[in-house]
Amino acid sequence: MSSPQVITPEEQLTEAKRQLGFPGIVVICGSMRFMAEMAEAELRETTARPGKIVFKPVGEEKSPNGLLSDPVEGEALKVRLDDLHRWRILLADEVLVVGDYIGDSTRGEIAYARSLDKPVRFTHPEVDPDA
Template sequence: MSYPQQLTPEEKLADVKKLLSLPRIIVICGSTRFMAEMNEADLRETKDGKIVVKPGCDMKSPHELWSNPAEAEALKARLDDLHRAKIRLADEVLMVGDYIGDSTRAEIAYARSLGKPLRFTHPEVDPDA
C-alpha cells in the first residue's frame, strides 16, 4: 500500500499562494546604505504588479528606537531573523546596490540555499558570478 507523500512547508506555501491568486512576491535585499535605491526598486516592482517586501528599518540612520547600543544589537538580531522570513516568503530576491558586505553576502547565501531566484541591480557584485 502506498501512502501520499507529505508536502514540505515550501510546497504548502506555494499552493496557498496559487489558491489565493497572489502576485509574485519580491524581497529587496542589500545594504541599507542603498535605501533610496531600494525605494526606487520598490516603486518599479510594484508598478509591474508584484508584492514587494524590503528592510523596514535603516539602522545606519539615527533613530530613538536604536539609540541605546545594547538595544540596537538585540534589534539588529531580530531584524535579521525577520528579513530571513521575508526571503522565505518571497518568490524572488532582488539584490540592490553596488556593494556586498557581510550581511548582504549572508542574505545571498541564504536565498541560494533555499533555491530562490536572484536578480542584481549590479550583476558584477554577485559573489558567485
C-alpha cells in the same frame, strides 16, 4: 506499494499562494547605504505589470536618533530585524539585491535565498558572489 510523497511546508506555502492567486512577492536585500535605490526598486517592482508585493529592509535605523542608536537595545533590535528579513525571504518568490556592494549580511541573505531555491536578481550583476 509506493510511499506517499511528502510535501514540505515551503511547498504548501507556494501552492497556497498559487491557489489564492497571489501576485509575485519580491524581497529587496542590500546594504543600508542603498536605501534610496531600494525605494526606487520598490516602486518599480510594485508598479510593474503585473505588480508585485514588495518587502524591503527597515531603513534609517543607524541614524544618531534612530532605533539602533542605543548599543544594547540596538543590537537586540538588529537581531530581530535580521530574523524578520529571513522570514521575508522565505515568504518571497524571488530576491532582488540592490547596489554595487555586497556585505556580509547581504551575502548571507543571498546564500539563504539560494538554499531555498529562490531566484536572485541583482541591480549590479557583477557583485553576485557566485558569478
